[in-house]
Amino acid sequence: MSERTYLDHNATSPVRPEARAALLDALDATGNGSSVHGEGRATRSTIDTARRRVAALVGADPRGVIFTAGGTEADTLGLTPDYQCGEEALTFDVLLVSAVEHAAVLRGHRFPADRVEVLPVDARGRVLLDALDAALERHAGEGRRALVSVMLANNETGVVQPVAEVARRAHAHGALVHTDAVQVAGRMPVSISDVGVDLMSVSAHKLGGAPGAGALIAADPDLRPAPVFAGGGQERGRRAGSENVPAIAAFGAAAECAAACAEADAMRIHALRERLESALRCEFPELVLLVGDVDRLPNTSCLALPGVPAETVVIALDLAGVAASAGAACSSGKVAASHVLEAMGVPERIARSAIRLSFGWSSGEEDVDRTIGVFRRVVPGLLRRRAAA
Structure with a gap:
C-alpha cells in the first residue's frame, strides 16, 4: 500500500528522529551506569541527562524521576500500600480509582482486591467529585488512609479529568494522589505542581520515544514507593536492575523535543x-x-x-x-x-x-x-x- x-x-507514536539518534548513540556506547570507570561514568551521564529532560517535561525535580520499562510498570510501582518519605513509613489502607482508568491502574496495582474502591463517573466520563468526597470521608472516619489514582486524560475518549480538584480534596483528607499522565505528557503543557499530585506516570512511546521506557515521577524526591523489583541500588534503590540506557536516552531526547513544541x-x-x-x-x-x-x-x-x-x-x-x-x-x-x-x-x-x-x-x-x-x-x-x- x-x-x-x-x-x-x-x-x-512514531519515533522522533532525535530520539532515534539518541538511541543509536547509546547502543554504540559501552558501559554500565553503576560502574566507576570512564565508560560507566559516560553511561551514567547519559541517564542523568535523560532524567533532567523528562523532569523538565512536567516541571519536576529530576531526583523524583524513577525510570521504568513503561507506563504500566510506572503505575504498578506507584500504586502500592507501602511508602517511605525520608525516615517516615507511610501505609495506605485503600486505593480509590475512577471507573474509566486504564487497565494498568484498574488491574496493575498492588492492593488486595477488597481494598480497592472504584469511583463512578458522569455521562462525559469525569469522576464524580461528590463520590470521591464521600469515599474519602468514610474511610478517614473509619481510620483508613487512602491512595487516590485518577488519570489526567482518558486514552479512549480524550476527556480531561479534574485532577487538580481531585488532589485538593484528597489532600484535605491526608490521602496520597497519583495520576496516569501517559496520554498528556508531551501532547500539551503539563506541570506536576500545577496539577497538584504527588505521583505521575509517563511513557516514552506515547510522545515519540522508543518503547521500553517510562517513568514514575514523585513531586517530593524523598517519597519512595516500595519497589516492585528487589536487587541492586539503581534508581536510588527504587527500581532494581541495569537501566535500559538506549530507550532512556531516546526518552530524554523525545521529552526535550516535546517540551519545546x-x-x-x-x-x-x-x-x-x-x-x-x-x-x-x-x-x-x-x-x-x-x-x-x-x-x-x-x-x-x-x-x-x-x-x-x-x-x-x-x-x-x-x-x-x-x-x-x-x-x-x-x-x-x-x-x-x-x-x-x-x-x-x-x-x-x-x-x-x-x-x-x-x-x-x-x-x-x-x-x-x-x-x-x-x-x-x-x-x-x-x-x-x-x-x-
Missing part, C-alpha cells in the same frame, strides 16, 4: 482534529461524536456509526489505508463494549460501534485530507450493509 495515514497515536503542537493538532470532525459530521449526519462538548485532549476523537461494529469500521479503514483503533476489545470472537463507555452510560449500540482517531507529532493536513477521502469511500458501503442486516 503506497500511502498510509496513521491515526493511532494514543496507542503509540508542546503548546504549538497542541494548537496545530487541535486544528487538525477540529477540521476532520467538522468534515465527517457534515458529510455523515449518522456519525456520533462522543464527548465533543467537554474538555479533552487536542488530538483525540471518539466516533461511532451506531449499529456498525467497531471492528468492522477499523478493518475497512485499515484496508483503505487509515490506521485507527476500536473503542471495544475483541476476545475469543466476542466483542465486549469498552469499560470506559460502559461506565459513562453510553448506549450499547453506540458503545459497540465506537472507534478512536488520534493525531500526534507527525500528523499533518495531508492526513486529514486522506482520512476524509477514505471515509467517503468506505462509510456508504458500511451503512448499506447495516441497513441490509
Whole structure:
C-alpha cells in the first residue's frame, strides 16, 4: 500500500528522529551506569541527562524521576500500600480509582482486591467529585488512609479529568494522589505542581520515544514507593536492575523535543482534529461524536456509526489505508463494549460501534485530507450493509 495515514497515536507514536539518534548513540556506547570507570561514568551521564529532560517535561525535580520499562510498570510501582518519605513509613489502607482508568491502574496495582474502591463517573466520563468526597470521608472516619489514582486524560475518549480538584480534596483528607499522565505528557503543557499530585506516570512511546521506557515521577524526591523489583541500588534503590540506557536516552531526547513544541503542537493538532470532525459530521449526519462538548485532549476523537461494529469500521479503514483503533476489545470472537463507555452510560449500540482517531507529532493536513477521502469511500458501503442486516 503506497500511502498510509496513521491515526493511532494514543496507542503509540512514531519515533522522533532525535530520539532515534539518541538511541543509536547509546547502543554504540559501552558501559554500565553503576560502574566507576570512564565508560560507566559516560553511561551514567547519559541517564542523568535523560532524567533532567523528562523532569523538565512536567516541571519536576529530576531526583523524583524513577525510570521504568513503561507506563504500566510506572503505575504498578506507584500504586502500592507501602511508602517511605525520608525516615517516615507511610501505609495506605485503600486505593480509590475512577471507573474509566486504564487497565494498568484498574488491574496493575498492588492492593488486595477488597481494598480497592472504584469511583463512578458522569455521562462525559469525569469522576464524580461528590463520590470521591464521600469515599474519602468514610474511610478517614473509619481510620483508613487512602491512595487516590485518577488519570489526567482518558486514552479512549480524550476527556480531561479534574485532577487538580481531585488532589485538593484528597489532600484535605491526608490521602496520597497519583495520576496516569501517559496520554498528556508531551501532547500539551503539563506541570506536576500545577496539577497538584504527588505521583505521575509517563511513557516514552506515547510522545515519540522508543518503547521500553517510562517513568514514575514523585513531586517530593524523598517519597519512595516500595519497589516492585528487589536487587541492586539503581534508581536510588527504587527500581532494581541495569537501566535500559538506549530507550532512556531516546526518552530524554523525545521529552526535550516535546517540551519545546508542546503548546504549538497542541494548537496545530487541535486544528487538525477540529477540521476532520467538522468534515465527517457534515458529510455523515449518522456519525456520533462522543464527548465533543467537554474538555479533552487536542488530538483525540471518539466516533461511532451506531449499529456498525467497531471492528468492522477499523478493518475497512485499515484496508483503505487509515490506521485507527476500536473503542471495544475483541476476545475469543466476542466483542465486549469498552469499560470506559460502559461506565459513562453510553448506549450499547453506540458503545459497540465506537472507534478512536488520534493525531500526534507527525500528523499533518495531508492526513486529514486522506482520512476524509477514505471515509467517503468506505462509510456508504458500511451503512448499506447495516441497513441490509
